[in-house]
Amino acid sequence: MMRISASKDLSFMKRVLAIGLIAAAVILAWGCGQSKGEAASPPAAIHDESPGGPDAHKDGEPHTHADAGGGEGTGTIALSPEARANIGLTVEAAEVRRIERTLTLNATLEVAPDQEAFVSSRVQGKVTEVRANVGDRVDRGQPLVLLQSLQIAEAPPVVAVPSPLDGVVLERTVTVGETIDPAKSLFHIGNLTSMLAGAEVFEADLALVRRGQVARVRVLPYPERVFTGRVVRLSNAIDPVRRTLRIWIEVPNTADLKLKPQMFAQVNLVVSSSGAAVTVPNEAVQVNGPERFVFVQNGEAFLRQNVILGERDDRYTAIKGGLVEGDEVVVRGAVELATVASQPAAGVMQDESKPHSH
Secondary structure (H helix, E strand, C coil): CHHHHHHHHHHHHHHHHHHHHHHHHHHHHHHHHHHCCCCCCCCCCCCEECCCCEEECCCCCEEECCCCCCCCCEEEEECCHHHHHHCCCCEEECEEEEEEEEEEEEEEEECCHHHEEEECCCCCEEEEEECCCCCCEECCCCEEEEEEECCCCCCCCEEEEECCCCEEEEEECCCCCCEECCCCCCEEEECCCEEEEEEEEEHHHHHHCCCCCEEEEEECCEEEEEEEEEEEEEEEEECCCCCEEEEEEEEECCCCCCCCCCCEEEEEEEEEEEEEEEEEEHHHCEEECCEEEEEEEECCEEEEEECEEEEECCCEEEEEECCCCCCEEECCCHHHHHHHHCCHHHHCCECCCCCCCC
């Protein structure tokens, strides 16, 4: 838990530093303008524009971004390439998609029962060599341990204990010089090329769950990454205390095996979908009191645009007003832009007459 907290603190400090750099760049740009004899105005790169001004859409047809939130309206922020890089700013086009209804479940990652093995020796003997360690990838038939048999014979034979499957060594319990017998487990081997996410479904939600359903899985170490799987098994017994049914979702692992046994996971099980609508990634939508807004790319600047929200799932939000398909919105970096836009200087530099286009 301490590692997770430290990572969050570092991420927070990086965001604070990036926002400070943006603010400094804005003030510097204003100061340079003053030194060239420009008209005096507050040191901000944000200004209000007419929310009803005509927009030149990229298909040639004009459209208007209305003040959908009914608040302060819109404003623009100009960023240098360096400032964009500092906050890792990314832009994505608003697209027509179906918003999916999902059932959110907590889960734990497991090795599939038929993809793990506990390795033991078939004879009693003294260990002379151990050829694998925890974390090693091993192949089926690969010798893991060499030992001298303690069976009575003129010359004690050397016995090799092989891996019964392809996988990774999850546990090792044997050392050189140790005398072992067939009852002792020497290694725990697991094939991690795919994992099972075991989740509990409340009895009231069982009608929504079926084999073959798509599920989106997220884990704490990689919160921005989505692992897609499918429901492969359902238990036939309800837990009498928790009133839940256990289900298992098979999730393909990455080549470098990012998914590990016993990882905590959040599962969004897709149970239905709504009609098509213009949507943006959830991360793009920002909140300020009663207002909901996004930042739309407008040439070299970014326009703060109030929007009316529709349905939402674990990835996208439907936009009922304020955007049209194809509008380019800020996804990563939207939080930093919203922080800069909320600074006291942001609402001072105003221009209520100029139309904008993007």
